[in-house]
Amino acid sequence: MEFDFEAIIQTFMAECEEHFAKMEEALVALEANPEDDQLLEAIFRGAHTLKGNSASLGYPKVAGFAHAFEELLQRFRNRSLPVTQQRITLLLRSLDAMRQMVPDAIAGGDELQAQQIELLNQLASGEPEQVTGVHPSQPVDSPRRPFGLRQTDTAAWTERAGTIRVDTQKLDRMLNLAGEIAIAQGRLRQAIEQAGNEKTEALEAQDQVERLSLELQENIMKARMVPVGPTFRQYMRTVRDIAQDHGKSALLILEGEDVEVDVSVIEHLKDPLTHMIRNALDHGIEPLETRKTCGKDPCGTISLKAYHEDANIVIQVSDDGAGLNRKKIVERAKLIGSLAEPENPADPELYRMIFEPGFSTADAVSDLSGRGVGMDVVRRNIEALRGSVEIDSESGKGTTITIRLPLTLAIIEGFGVGIGEDTYVLPLHAVSECIEMPVGERSHDRPQGVINLRGEPLPYVRLRSWFELTSPRPNRENIVVVELEGAKAGLAVDSLHGARQTVIKSLGDQFRDLPGISGSAIMGNGRVALILDVPALLRAVIRSQGNGSAASLVANRSGNDGPTNMISAQYH
Amino acid sequence: MHDQDNTFDHAQYLTFHLAGEEYAVGILQVREIITYGTLTKVPHTPASIRGVINLRGNVVPVVDLGLKFGLTASPVTDRTCIVIVEAHINESRTIIGVIADSVSQVISLSDNEILIAPAFGTRVRIDFLRGLGKSGDKFVLILDIDQVLSADDLAPAAPGVIGSEPGTAAGL
Numbered sequence: 001m002e003f004d005f006e007a008i009i010q011t012f013m014a015e016c017e018e019h020f021a022k023m024e025e026a027l028v029a030l031e032a033n034p035e036d037d038q039l040l041e042a043i044f045r046g047a048h049t050l051k052g053n054s055a056s057l058g059y060p061k062v063a064g065f066a067h068a069f070e071e072l073l074q075r076f077r078n079r080s081l082p083v084t085q086q087r088i089t090l091l092l093r094s095l096d097a098m099r100q101m102v103p104d105a106i107a108g109g110d111e112l113q114a115q116q117i118e119l120l121n122q123l124a125s126g127e128p129e130q131v132t133g134v135h136p137s138q139p140v141d142s143p144r145r146p147f148g149l150r151q152t153d154t155a156a157w158t159e160r161a162g163t164i165r166v167d168t169q170k171l172d173r174m175l176n177l178a179g180e181i182a183i184a185q186g187r188l189r190q191a192i193e194q195a196g197n198e199k200t201e202a203l204e205a206q207d208q209v210e211r212l213s214l215e216l217q218e219n220i221m222k223a224r225m226v227p228v229g230p231t232f233r234q235y236m237r238t239v240r241d242i243a244q245d246h247g248k249s250a251l252l253i254l255e256g257e258d259v260e261v262d263v264s265v266i267e268h269l270k271d272p273l274t275h276m277i278r279n280a281l282d283h284g285i286e287p288l289e290t291r292k293t294c295g296k297d298p299c300g301t302i303s304l305k306a307y308h309e310d311a312n313i314v315i316q317v318s319d320d321g322a323g324l325n326r327k328k329i330v331e332r333a334k335l336i337g338s339l340a341e342p343e344n345p346a347d348p349e350l351y352r353m354i355f356e357p358g359f360s361t362a363d364a365v366s367d368l369s370g371r372g373v374g375m376d377v378v379r380r381n382i383e384a385l386r387g388s389v390e391i392d393s394e395s396g397k398g399t400t401i402t403i404r405l406p407l408t409l410a411i412i413e414g415f416g417v418g419i420g421e422d423t424y425v426l427p428l429h430a431v432s433e434c435i436e437m438p439v440g441e442r443s444h445d446r447p448q449g450v451i452n453l454r455g456e457p458l459p460y461v462r463l464r465s466w467f468e469l470t471s472p473r474p475n476r477e478n479i480v481v482v483e484l485e486g487a488k489a490g491l492a493v494d495s496l497h498g499a500r501q502t503v504i505k506s507l508g509d510q511f512r513d514l515p516g517i518s519g520s521a522i523m524g525n526g527r528v529a530l531i532l533d534v535p536a537l538l539r540a541v542i543r544s545q546g547n548g549s550a551a552s553l554v555a556n557r558s559g560n561d562g563p564t565n566m567i568s569a570q571y572h
Numbered sequence: 573m574h575d576q577d578n579t580f581d582h583a584q585y586l587t588f589h590l591a592g593e594e595y596a597v598g599i600l601q602v603r604e605i606i607t608y609g610t611l612t613k614v615p616h617t618p619a620s621i622r623g624v625i626n627l628r629g630n631v632v633p634v635v636d637l638g639l640k641f642g643l644t645a646s647p648v649t650d651r652t653c654i655v656i657v658e659a660h661i662n663e664s665r666t667i668i669g670v671i672a673d674s675v676s677q678v679i680s681l682s683d684n685e686i687l688i689a690p691a692f693g694t695r696v697r698i699d700f701l702r703g704l705g706k707s708g709d710k711f712v713l714i715l716d717i718d719q720v721l722s723a724d725d726l727a728p729a730a731p732g733v734i735g736s737e738p739g740t741a742a743g744l
Contacts, residue, residue: 176628176630180628505631507631509666511624520631529612
């Protein structure tokens with residue numbers, strides 16, 4: 001019984017969060033379109049459901065609060081009170097209060113805090129009090145522009161029917177099984193082909209089964225894909241609140257809300273997006289007055305865009321603000337002393353600086369940004385997702401940050417290589433070409449060497465030696481050339497198996513700190529292959545050389561020891 | 573997994589041979605026994621970790637207890653198999669394969685039939701043992717499999733070493 005109740009609470013919490021998110025979006029939208037009854041209805045429905053659910057589970061305080069919330073909305077509905085910015089703020093703050101109340105109530109807390117009681121009173125009176133510390137209202141001459149939202153297709157607010165919540169672990173298990181079926185089928189096919197007579201029909205049936213199971217596998221993969229819209233829409237609130245608090249005016253425009261991406265990618269995108277949007281508001285969008293002086297629309301625009309490009313999803317955050325302050329970045333960079341050509345650095349190199357840990361051009365640390373952690377977090381999060389970040393900026397016109405990510409973390413485009421009996425998988429994007437081991441290099445057994453690749457020296461490492469494999473070395477070897485940040489290195493292997501899509505399996509906690517190995521994959525024959533993390537692998541190789549200062553592939557390439565930290569700066 | 577020794581008067585143990593010794597594991601911790609297949613060696617791991625296998629789509633590490641106890645690795649024969657056990661390592665449930673030269677039998681022992689392991693003389697560290705059980709006129713070493721598998725080389729690395737994506741592969 002207890003277990004059942006636990007499950008109910010879990011569902012309740014998840015549903016609450018869903019309602020809060022929807023109501024929040026709708027509230028921000030309502031502020032921009034106060035006459036939109038459909039939005040109002042959507043919020044009302046959410047509040048009503050919350051009230052009902054919490055009352056039936058025995059959380060009277062939450063239910064009571066939701067009731068007061070609903071009452072105020074009711075007064076909007078019958079037009080006895082107009083929708084104002086202050087009232088929306090009150091409702092948003094009340095929403096936050098409920099967010100806090102739900103876990104408190106579940107934990108057994110039954111008392112409203114003073115602040116919550118205060119909100120409750122304001123909800124009841126419908127007269128929000130001015131919150132100190134927040135800019136009271138817009139300057140009189142500023143145009144009354146909406147915060148946050150463009151005109152939305154209100155149909156999107158209507159409930160989506162026929163969906164269920166599924167634990168992603170269940171999907172993973174289904175995917176595992178589908179993969180195993182494919183392996184078993186490979187075996188079956190072999191058996192049929194060797195069976196001799198009367199096999200045509202069996203083979204036909206086998207073909208069909210294989211097709212179907214492939215389709216099944218693809219469909220399970222698709223089930224992990226969710227649209228970016230709901231995540232994107234959360235930022236409307238962020239933009240609204242921050243702009244309002246800082247006396248700025250900004251509009252968030254969303255594009256590509258229906259673009260789908262793996263649910264685990266979305267999870268890891270939230271932090272980077274928050275940082276980038278905060279940055280855009282704090283550093284990008286200028287104060288109202290400045291914008292007017294520059295002849296810009298006083299209301300700034302931040303756009304959040306998603307689209308597909310090859311096997312990637314591209315997410316773009318752009319603002320029409322001041323652009324990156326070149327001068328300040330150069331100053332700051334000189335101070336740190338990390339520019340190759342301090343006098344006239346190239347844009348990409350300069351912009352890359354802002355991703356360095358501790359790099360900030362802000363004169364003062366604000367509550368928004370300036371601590372120099374933001375962009376570093378962005379970079380690290382994106383790297384962890386095997387993605388890349390790019391910045392483009394024009395002074396006075398704005399900044400665009402482009403993130404490229406793989407569509408899913410469950411699959412990579414892999415490139416298989418063989419060493420003895422073992423197969424290893426390299427991420428295909430890391431591979432630039434493959435060549436045969438030159439005759440002169442075959443004679444020696446050294447773990448490393450340098451060959452001449454079209455006139456350039458190419459250092460290579462024999463994976464057989466590096467992995468301490470005991471299988472005998474064949475006569476012919478191949479070198480896979482990998483490229484990182486413009487520098488090249490070779491990995492010597494026995495054979496090349498070619499590219500194929502590979503489902504990534506976690507290797508588990510026991511193997512978590514192995515440098516250069518990021519996971520595993522199950523091959524068509526049912527065996528496990530290890531997936532190599534090329535940058536980490538090369539870093540480990542370089543470190544083993546006692547070249548510990550910088551894990552750089554191209555140390556002193558141009559005679560200076562600038563920040564050509566090729567491998568560790570792998571974020572573009 | 574419950575502590576079967578306290579819950580039941582008689583508990584069952586699976587015994588297996590490894591490097592000339594007979595060992596026993598509480599049967600409630602044994603998930604299945606599979607034939608020895610091809611292992612994928614994971615580089616830069618202790619020798620006692622023989623590699624990983626594909627267990628119905630899950631990648632499972634396989635341990636050679638012989639090497640872990642400081643004995644020599646025994647040759648693979650057609651009787652060699654892998655006992656898949658469920659161990660609690662650092663409070664998390666982990667599925668691990670244990671190599672056995674051959675699986676022997678299931679024995680039933682009551683608490684008072686389990687003898688305290690002597691302070692020395694056994695081939696296995698005393699903290700790896702729950703005790704000794706009698707099987708005919710010989711003793712079987714009853715392993716505390718959680719303890720054995722938790723010891724140093726199998727324990728997870730300190731947190732935050734390399735990518736810590738739960739459930740997915742770390743960044744490439």
